[in-house]
Amino acid sequence: MVSTNKEVILVDVRRWAKILHLNDNFDWLNLLYLLYKYPEFRTLYYYRIKKSNFIGFIFMHIIKFFYRECPSLFLYCDNIGSGLFIQHGFSTIVSAESIGDNCWINQQVTIGYSSENEHPIIGNNVTINAGAKLIGKIIVNDNVTVGANAVVVKDVPSNCVVVGVPAYVIKRDGVKVKELLV
Numbered sequence: 187m188v189s190t191n192k193e194v195i196l197v198d199v200r201r202w203a204k205i206l207h208l209n210d211n212f213d214w215l216n217l218l219y220l221l222y223k224y225p226e227f228r229t230l231y232y233y234r235i236k237k238s239n240f241i242g243f244i245f246m247h248i249i250k251f252f253y254r255e256c257p258s259l260f261l262y263c264d265n266i267g268s269g270l271f272i273q274h275g276f277s278t279i280v281s282a283e284s285i286g287d288n289c290w291i292n293q294q295v296t297i298g299y300s301s302e303n304e305h306p307i308i309g310n311n312v313t314i315n316a317g318a319k320l321i322g323k324i325i326v327n328d329n330v331t332v333g334a335n336a337v338v339v340k341d342v343p344s345n346c347v348v349v350g351v352p353a354y355v356i357k358r359d360g361v362k363v364k365e366l367l368v
């Protein structure tokens with residue numbers, strides 16, 4: 187758990203660097219490289235900066251002019267934990283109540299509401315694969331993997347892999363199962 191925005195950004199940079207096999211001795215260089223090369227990282231970085239202070243807010247608008255955000259990636263969530271990795275962030279909208287640390291989100295993912303105040307809560311170390319939809323007032327607990335194109339409309343217990351429409355559990359604690367979500 188990290189507290190300041192600067193620490194959160196550092197965790198983001200280190201996680202992205204690890205996943206993308208960058209040299210992890212150079213945080214500053216990695217930050218600049220990620221900002222230059224990955225629009226998904228830019229969107230996340232601007233999200234962090236916007237939440238810091240007024241100067242950060244102005245700074246964000248200036249650099250945003252030169253280095254654009256990922257055009258169809260939307261982070262509408264007040265509380266996103268550190269170390270979020272976004273792979274191919276096109277057509278992805280994240281409208282969760284909160285997201286824990288070290289999550290992973292792929293392209294064409296929708297995390298959204300079923301009615302105005304009913305948004306998902308996502309735990310730590312949750313991976314949401316391509317095309318998955320997580321809808322409504324559900325809790326996706328820690329260490330869950332949501333399979334490509336799954337539609338999740340019920341709570342998911344921790345340490346599970348879920349797939350399908352509607353989603354069901356295919357692995358729990360690494361063991362193959364076939365269980366409905368309740």
Ligand SMILES: CC(=O)SCCNC(=O)CCNC(=O)[C@H](O)C(C)(C)COP(=O)(O)OP(=O)(O)OC[C@H]1O[C@@H](n2cnc3c(N)ncnc32)[C@H](O)[C@@H]1OP(=O)(O)O
Nearest residue numbers: 274292315316331332333334335336347348349350356357
């Ligand atoms: C450009 C790019 O490439 S971006 C990256 C795109 N890739 C992704 O998003 C990866 C998505 N990965 C998945 O969906 C994976 O299948 C996972 C993570 C959900 C599951 O992986 P594993 O735990 O290895 O499961 P495994 O392959 O053993 O499959 C277990 C069972 O679930 C089924 N299954 C696996 N994934 C899915 C899925 N997304 N939807 C429906 N069924 C699925 C399998 O057919 C298998 O069924 P069976 O037991 O009847 O044979």
